[in-house]
Amino acid sequence: MSAATLPTGPRFRSALPLSIPLGLFFIVFVLAPMTLLAWVSLHDDNALTRFGFAQYAKFLGDRFNLEVLGNTLWLGLKVTLLTVVMGFPLAYLHTLAPRRLQGPLLLLIVLPLLTSSVVRTFAWVAILGRQGIVNTALLEAGLIAEPLKLLYTSTGVSIALAQIELPLMVLPLITVLTSLDPNLRQASLALGAGHWRTFFQVTLPLSMPGLLAGALLVFASAVSAFVTQTLVGGGQQMFMPFYMYQQAIQAGNYPFAAVIAVLLLACVLAVVVFLNALGRRSGGFVHA
Amino acid sequence: MPDVFVSGQPAAAAPAGRGESWRGGLERRSFAGVFGLLGLVAAVLLLAPTVVVLITSFTSGYSLKFPPPGYSTRWYSALWNESPELIEAFVLSLELAAVATAASVVLAVAAALALARRREAWARTFEAVLLSPLMLPSLAIGLSLLMLFNLAGTGLSFWTLVMGHVAITTPYILRTTSASLLQMDGALLESARSLGAGPVHIFRTVTLPLISRGILAGAFIGFMYSFDNVAVSLFLSDARSEVLPIRMWHIIESSLDVRAAAVSGVLIAATLVLMVVMERVAGISRQFR
Amino acid sequence: MQEPAKTSGVGVTLDQIHHRYGGSTAVESVSLEIPAGQLVALLGPSGCGKTTLLRIVAGLLRQTSGHVRIGGETVDAQPTNERGAGIVFQNYALFPHMTVEANVAYGLRAQGVPAAAARKTTMEMLAMVRMEAYARRYPRELSGGQQQRVALARTLAVRPRVLLLDEPFAALDKNLRLDMQIEIRRIQRELGITTLLVTHDQDEAMSMADRIAVMNAGRVEQFDTPETLYDRPATLFVATFIGTANLIGGQLPTSGGGPCEIACDGGGSLALGRAAPCSRAGKVMVAARPEHLSLAAPSTDALPATVAMVLPLGPSLVYELLLGNGRTVKVTQPRNGGERRYAPGEAVGVSLRAGSPAAVFQD
Numbered sequence: 015m016s017a018a019t020l021p022t023g024p025r026f027r028s029a030l031p032l033s034i035p036l037g038l039f040f041i042v043f044v045l046a047p048m049t050l051l052a053w054v055s056l057h058d059d060n061a062l063t064r065f066g067f068a069q070y071a072k073f074l075g076d077r078f079n080l081e082v083l084g085n086t087l088w089l090g091l092k093v094t095l096l097t098v099v100m101g102f103p104l105a106y107l108h109t110l111a112p113r114r115l116q117g118p119l120l121l122l123i124v125l126p127l128l129t130s131s132v133v134r135t136f137a138w139v140a141i142l143g144r145q146g147i148v149n150t151a152l153l154e155a156g157l158i159a160e161p162l163k164l165l166y167t168s169t170g171v172s173i174a175l176a177q178i179e180l181p182l183m184v185l186p187l188i189t190v191l192t193s194l195d196p197n198l199r200q201a202s203l204a205l206g207a208g209h210w211r212t213f214f215q216v217t218l219p220l221s222m223p224g225l226l227a228g229a230l231l232v233f234a235s236a237v238s239a240f241v242t243q244t245l246v247g248g249g250q251q252m253f254m255p256f257y258m259y260q261q262a263i264q265a266g267n268y269p270f271a272a273v274i275a276v277l278l279l280a281c282v283l284a285v286v287v288f289l290n291a292l293g294r295r296s297g298g299f300v301h302a
Numbered sequence: 303m304p305d306v307f308v309s310g311q312p313a314a315a316a317p318a319g320r321g322e323s324w325r326g327g328l329e330r331r332s333f334a335g336v337f338g339l340l341g342l343v344a345a346v347l348l349l350a351p352t353v354v355v356l357i358t359s360f361t362s363g364y365s366l367k368f369p370p371p372g373y374s375t376r377w378y379s380a381l382w383n384e385s386p387e388l389i390e391a392f393v394l395s396l397e398l399a400a401v402a403t404a405a406s407v408v409l410a411v412a413a414a415l416a417l418a419r420r421r422e423a424w425a426r427t428f429e430a431v432l433l434s435p436l437m438l439p440s441l442a443i444g445l446s447l448l449m450l451f452n453l454a455g456t457g458l459s460f461w462t463l464v465m466g467h468v469a470i471t472t473p474y475i476l477r478t479t480s481a482s483l484l485q486m487d488g489a490l491l492e493s494a495r496s497l498g499a500g501p502v503h504i505f506r507t508v509t510l511p512l513i514s515r516g517i518l519a520g521a522f523i524g525f526m527y528s529f530d531n532v533a534v535s536l537f538l539s540d541a542r543s544e545v546l547p548i549r550m551w552h553i554i555e556s557s558l559d560v561r562a563a564a565v566s567g568v569l570i571a572a573t574l575v576l577m578v579v580m581e582r583v584a585g586i587s588r589q590f591r
Numbered sequence: 592m593q594e595p596a597k598t599s600g601v602g603v604t605l606d607q608i609h610h611r612y613g614g615s616t617a618v619e620s621v622s623l624e625i626p627a628g629q630l631v632a633l634l635g636p637s638g639c640g641k642t643t644l645l646r647i648v649a650g651l652l653r654q655t656s657g658h659v660r661i662g663g664e665t666v667d668a669q670p671t672n673e674r675g676a677g678i679v680f681q682n683y684a685l686f687p688h689m690t691v692e693a694n695v696a697y698g699l700r701a702q703g704v705p706a707a708a709a710r711k712t713t714m715e716m717l718a719m720v721r722m723e724a725y726a727r728r729y730p731r732e733l734s735g736g737q738q739q740r741v742a743l744a745r746t747l748a749v750r751p752r753v754l755l756l757d758e759p760f761a762a763l764d765k766n767l768r769l770d771m772q773i774e775i776r777r778i779q780r781e782l783g784i785t786t787l788l789v790t791h792d793q794d795e796a797m798s799m800a801d802r803i804a805v806m807n808a809g810r811v812e813q814f815d816t817p818e819t820l821y822d823r824p825a826t827l828f829v830a831t832f833i834g835t836a837n838l839i840g841g842q843l844p845t846s847g848g849g850p851c852e853i854a855c856d857g858g859g860s861l862a863l864g865r866a867a868p869c870s871r872a873g874k875v876m877v878a879a880r881p882e883h884l885s886l887a888a889p890s891t892d893a894l895p896a897t898v899a900m901v902l903p904l905g906p907s908l909v910y911e912l913l914l915g916n917g918r919t920v921k922v923t924q925p926r927n928g929g930e931r932r933y934a935p936g937e938a939v940g941v942s943l944r945a946g947s948p949a950a951v952f953q954d
Binding site for chain 1: 326332365432437468
């Protein structure tokens with residue numbers, strides 16, 4: 015920090031140069047690589063001699079590729095919806111809990127976020143496996159005769175991802191629900207409205223900013239959830255992240271891998287813009 | 303009109319009165335029921351995997367059968383005694399996370415000091431851009447960095463891995479430190495200035511203590527994120543050094559070794575302990591609100 | 592403009608309401624009878640339980656024991672959305688994502704009133720509070736007073752049996768307050784709706800309410816008309832909470848019927864001019880309002896004091912007097928009443944004006 019100039023007011027005006035290190039780092043290690051990624055995707059071969067949209071055409075023209083993209087986006091959507099349906103009640107319950115319990119409860123909700131995705135995915139492999147708890151319970155209850163194939167199905171992936179991403183939905187919802195004026199709900203009841211009407215006409219619309227923030231985080235994470243998609247999905251379903259890895263490392267086809275990466279990024283960004291626009295309409299700004 | 307009266311004197315007995323209408327009761331109960339059930343399912347779903355893994359790690363058998371046929375700590379001792387490659391990977395992950403987090407703290411805190419309290423549009427945009435890796439798939443970041451290093455001819459090493467991890471952890475620290483700075487009362491800085499303190503002195507004695515919790519919380523989250531990260535590590539590791547999550551993944555994919563459960567057990571326990579410590583020291587639950 | 596139909600007023604009865612919360616008692620043994628069509632104020636310092644009591648009547652809180660009756664009918668088992676008790680919150684609680692019109696129509700639509708009829712009633716209500724021009728605005732575009740009027744319209748639109756107001760004027764500027772108090776009183780009288788008003792501002796309670804329940808630490812200390820509360824406070828708390836009161840300690844001699852004299856601490860005596868209100872002799876505390884005391888030359892049957900300060904205040908003179916025992920007493924005197932003025936330092940005798948009330952409290 016330059017000691018020669020005094021900060022004017024509480025805004026650290028002269029501290030602006032402090033942002034340069036991170037800014038530079040960002041340009042070199044995030045912006046440049048991303049640009050490079052886009053650049054590489056516009057070439058036809060690893061040596062980067064032939065420029066053109068050939069790789070994009072190759073991707074978008076092939077039915078298999080489009081299916082991969084479609085599966086990935088569809089997975090993101092399913093997981094987002096699942097987390098909304100389960101996350102809202104959980105967040106709601108948190109706000110109803112006594113104050114002393116809210117801190118520990120929050121930490122329990124956060125715990126999955128801080129544990130490795132490999133650990134979390136491994137847990138689901140253990141649960142959905144032939145000898146896992148689900149199959150054991152169903153067998154014991156006599157509901158099935160043979161263990162079900164739950165691993166390596168898209169349903170299994172959806173459920174596993176829904177659990178793994180659930181905290182990302184619950185946290186913004188808790189934030190927005192606690193900031194709601196409790197008198198609003200009580201006013202609605204006092205005016206004669208029932209609990210369902212109060213929820214759909216008062217609570218839900220006013221929780222939109224949190225809901226959209228959560229949806230954004232969940233969608234972005236779910237479509238990029240490389241580890242879970244691969245370990246729980248197995249080879250049965252191909253998703254964009256693994257496709258990208260396979261093409262880059264196993265097949266050595268960097269331009270194509272770059273195309274996959276760029277398309278994935280573009281989809282995530284499109285959803286971000288869309289949800290932000292929705293958020294602005296509903297009166298709140300959506301941000302991570 | 304009956305006479306007005308004051309506390310302590312009971313009124314004459316009156317009829318018992320109407321209760322809740324059956325429709326209203328049904329409505330209320332259905333709402334509570336649906337929300338309660340979904341919430342409970344969500345809570346169980348949230349915690350079950352962690353619990354299952356912990357229980358499975360104590361199995362005496364050789365597979366991931368649940369419930370386990372018996373209990374023993376053999377897999378933990380197998381981990382401790384017979385798995386040098388896992389311990390090596392653990393140490394590497396630890397070093398990597400520590401170095402990356404330290405570098406990130408320096409970069410991110412500096413940037414936060416510069417940008418957090420500014421209202422101008424360009425500052426807001428700049429900060430949003432610096433926070434963008436939070437939302438971008440880290441896989442893409444990993445791949446793009448791989449291309450960069452290949453192009454630059456530097457090849458892969460521990461340090462290229464560190465660069466990748468710094469890129470993905472700085473946003474967390476930036477976010478929490480900015481939040482702390484925003485909550486700081488500007489009047490404190492103005493008082494310090496009016497008392498004649500210089501900028502470095504003010505930073506050391508006023509600002510830093512006040513934002514230390516935010517920095518610590520961000521560093522903790524960043525550290526855990528780096529330790530657990532697979533996507534970036536996948537692209538930027540060289541063959542010699544593998545981080546723990548990737549080594550675990552190999553185990554799970556190939557042999558479904560129960561040692562993976564033991565590793566998970568250790569990691570979960572460590573995370574829990576660290577989380578509780580962080581909560582007492584830095585009150586991190588507030589950062590998540 | 593069509594006149595909105597009069598809401599038929601119903602009485603509200605609170606029967607031995609107790610409420611415990613956490614480890615403490617918020618409301619203790621409160622029984623009140625609120626006659627139909629009247630405006631009753633719950634007045635007291637913060638923490639005295641008045642808002643708790645209001646919420647119990649609204650059904651937002653379930654009391655630990657006791658009964659609430661509206662119109663003679665016990666409503667304890669009825670939830671808030673069926674009780675017909677309209678409540679206006681301190682911060683108005685207007686739905687920020689709905690227009691003024693949608694806010695006012697909310698209760699009507701919630702109770703199944705068809706859109707056309709709801710719209711008609713909504714516009715009537717807005718006309719009643721003079722906010723028709725703002726129907727399409729959002730709450731954030733309105734000032735505090737405007738929001739309050741909309742909140743009132745919203746609550747009255749569903750024709751509640753009882754109107755509950757929780758510190759409605761606390762968030763308004765002082766100038767606006769008086770206007771709104773008059774406005775609400777006018778509407779209340781016009782509709783004849785039984786109203787319960789919670790406030791900590793005694794001027795507000797005194798000017799608006801037909802009757803006031805003065806509350807302290809969960810109990811109702813006195814429930815009377817404003818004038819009675821002022822002239823004949825029933826407890827020491829009421830005497831000091833309402834208006835200003837001088838507290839003069841003394842001894843009550845054994846009563847022998849006839850006018851009594853209190854022997855005051857610090858010397859001198861105070862003649863009450865009427866029969867002793869307390870039956871037994873002993874320590875007492877006399878509460879006398881400044882305007883009920885008068886000054887004269889020192890004498891044996893008056894309270895000896897020295898003038899410390901004289902301040903003009905509007906049409907009166909306020910004397911601050913020092914008693915023998917170090918305590919101070921305030922006495923006010925009309926400036927143009929022809930009475931003799933005293934200067935700081937002069938010795939005077941304080942006595943009760945003939946025919947003026949004074950409250951005597953025994954330990």
